[in-house]
Amino acid sequence: MKFGKVHSDDEPNLDLVPLIDVILCLIIFFVVTTTFDSRAVLRLQLPKADGVAAPDMAKPLTLLVSQDGRFFFEDREVLKRDLDTLKQTINDVAGTDRSRTVLLRADGRAPHQSVVTAYEALGQLGFTKVMIATAPPVPEADEKAGKR
Template identity: 25%
Template structure:
């Protein structure tokens, strides 16, 4: 004897509040990451290609790396600011006084004069920075000809 009434279970409507929350989080995430990605993409610098490029997983752990862009005319750009060699030296000395093992990434344009890169390396050495990396890109491979 079963006295209970059989009720069909109605499907619950889709919850929109969690979906909207997730979408807002995604928008915020992409907005923040695109802001930080602009630091390397703002400059119109074409870095040289290298056959062997060391992929550095630890690069993403070094949040305080300084990216120094050297344009083809010798202009030095750090964090969107154009600096002279003397201003760069002062900035690097101030940073190394607080952080002894400061990392620097040099992004020199492939058509720039090599002397500009040497001048920036000299400023890094005078400031006591020896953890220097050069930014390169993978060479473009040509499609095989049939």
């Protein structure tokens, strides 16, 4: 009897190239199909007002106040609703540039105290150019047709 090395040509082999191709295709698919629209995060019902739209300017910083009084500054949610946390978040995102315009987008049904807190935080941090976003008034005929 001859005892020797046994050579097995049937060793399993894992090819990673097709797996990497599939993962890259999935990543590309999800990146292409994802929308990056910050306005889609919250559905705000802006208060109505007559007036002229502001002239085009550099992109302002955006502070959102939701219907239930939560704050969102740019793409960050303020976890607490107190003044100090809001000021800290604004300071972290905006940095030291206080000359930029801030657009306050408050829901028409938001608590008045939340809007006042937002103004107070911006004022204490030194922002002097604050605009409030409004929606144009809806004619009565269109408003009644929309409720049906």
